[in-house]
Amino acid sequence: MDREQLKQKAQSISKVPSHYQLMIEDYGEKYAKESRAFFAWQDVEEPQRDISVELDHHGRLISLTKEYVPVVAESLPEKRLLEIALQFTEQHYPNAPHEFVFHEKKETEQFVRFTYVQTVLDLPLPQTGFYVRIARNGEVMEFRYNGGTSSFSIPKQIADKQSVTADYLKHIQFELAVEKIRSELYEGGDDRPHLIYEADLPFFSYPADITEKRHMKPAADDEDEEETLPLPLLPEADRHADIDDMIGFTPSMRKIRETDMGDSTGTVWRLGNDPQPRDRSIAGYFETWNQNTLKILKDKKSGKLKGIASFIKSEGSLALSGEDCLKRALQFLYKLYPDADQLFRMHPAENDGDRPNAFFQFDLQYKGVPLRFGSANISINRTTGRVVGYHGPEIEPEALADLSPSPSISEEEAKAVFASSFDVQLQWERDYSREKDDFYRLVYRPVYPYFIDAHDGKAFMGKNM
Structure with missing residues (x-):
């Protein structure tokens, strides 16, 4: 046509x-x-x-x-x-x-x-x-x-389910962390932070055909893990930053969209008039959709800033060094979290001076226990000095006040709870390693608790598993 x-x-x-x-x-x-x-x-x-x-x-x-x-x-x-x-x-x-x-x-x-x-x-x-x-x-x-498709391989002999289960359980390792158990994702979730044992599975899936080799996920090498650094203590004189000024928000901006995102509200603000689309292609549409916009995400209850993304054209005379950008990122973080030096550790900055933005990651810590999705990520534009990207930690520090960082059950007890709920099921899986990406192979896919509460031993299964 x-x-x-x-x-x-x-x-x-x-x-x-x-x-x-x-x-x-x-x-x-x-x-x-x-x-x-x-x-x-x-x-x-x-x-x-x-x-x-x-x-x-x-x-x-x-x-x-x-x-x-x-x-x-x-x-x-x-x-x-x-x-x-x-x-x-x-x-x-x-x-x-x-x-x-x-x-x-x-x-x-x-x-x-x-x-x-x-x-x-x-x-x-x-x-x-x-x-x-x-x-x-x-x-x-x-x-x-x-x-439909005819690209699939039927195994001549299917691996024994019990041996597959035993192989999984033999190699599973557990890590202690803090996780917000969301009610829409997990059975029994209450949208509160929990100290949990999280299983690190050795296989993403297990080939059902006994002639296929399984590919165990390589164990994490502690020596390769990036060391985080204490946060520099920002002098009081450098803490008087204005959030609106740092993200480039001005009263002349127009709110063009608002979206209810459950716990948060997202708003989109535009600087200047609506742009004219260069064409009606998909790329042209999204270019127009985002042009000169500032997207802001705030918590519904507290009004605290949770994220921003700026698509405003960068125009400025600055040529900030990595150290200058870090100072601005710290100013922004301390403005949001006055006790940031007690809450966060920072990753060593590896910012290429040729890139328009400098990126920084700060990890929220809770008494030595890592938080999943507990990072504050900040991007600073080198020419304007503005914060053009921010994604805050999912868990706010005050929500951790009543959470004990010491587990009440041992790792072995958590493993026993995990094993009692663990299962594997035969499923077809797309094999993208082949030239034809619609090829399917039969695998065992694990069904298991994503988290074990480290205090009461409750297993949290994902919904619709």
């Missing part, structure tokens, strides 16, 4: 309302025969509502996504929703509902998602088949077709 035919086909499939504006029109010619056309429309009055369609060069539907929640006056029965989902699929791939096997159904208050996959040995092949997400009123909100 030519460009105009592809666009018309995408519009007819998605039923784009007349008040939506075309934002992306990308034909991906650089991919030659495998090129795909991508279109996205946006509601002029409500920019967070959009519709996107992806087609192959023959005009066959690859994906459809509608980003909004439709008004549901009456919910249809689940059986009817499945009929509508399969009818939609058959319009574009007549044989797909018969070629693939029903795999799972996921439900929310507004939507139901049906997934069909290709199976071999009664096990699903990842990223095959198709899925349809449908609103309770019967509107198709999302569709994706992945198709």
Whole structure:
């Protein structure tokens, strides 16, 4: 199909309302025969509502996504929703509902998602088949077709499950750390920090074919671990920094977006007028989307700054050295955490003077116990001296006040709890080491507790495992 035919086909499939504006029109010619056309429309009055369609060069539907929640006056029965989902699929791939096997159904208050996959040995092949997400009123909100494959290897002899389990448990090591156990990720999570034992698995997956060699993950070499340094004590005279000035926020900026991100709120501010897109390609769209913007993430309860990303064009006369940039990064960190020297250790800076930004990492410590995701990462622009990137630690120091850093159970006891919940399951896995990246091999994949509470021995399993 030519460009105009592809666009018309995408519009007819998605039923784009007349008040939506075309934002992306990308034909991906650089991919030659495998090129795909991508279109996205946006509601002029409500920019967070959009519709996107992806087609192959023959005009066959690859994906459809509608980003909004439709008004549901009456919910249809689940059986009817499945009929509508399969009818939609058959319009574009007549044989797909018969070629693939029903795999799972996921439900929310507004939507139901049906997934069909290709199976071999009664096990699903990842990223095959198709899925349809449908609103309770019967509107198709999302569709994706992945198709099938014949590129898989069936083992002549499958390794014994018990021996695989024993091999895993024999090589597993544990590390003590502090982790925030998120309720949306882990069974029994309470969104609070815990002292935990974390298992370091020796294999990401274990080949089910006994003729294949397993590749054990190399043990960490303590000598190669980077030593962190105490934080320099910043003189009081250097602590009077203004956060807004350091990140380049000015009253003249306009707030163009705000997003609820659970515990945090993200806002996007733009300096100057909205830029004109250079074209409607995907790259051009995101270039315009980010141009001259400052993205700020703040904690909902405390209002504390959690992250920033600046896309404002850097213009300045400075040529800061690595030492100058470090001083500014420390000023920023001490402004956010006045007791930073007692809370953080810093990684040795290895900043190339030719790069526009200098990067620094500060690790939050709690009485000698490392915190997973406990780093403050700061980027300083060498010409403006501004903070152009910041990602704060996931756990705030005050949340650790009542947490004992000494475990109540031993590592051996944690291993026993871990072993009682450990299992391996046969699954198909894509083998990206081959030239053909859709090749699948059969493996044993571990199912295990991500963390063991070091005080009460509770095992935290990941959700949807």
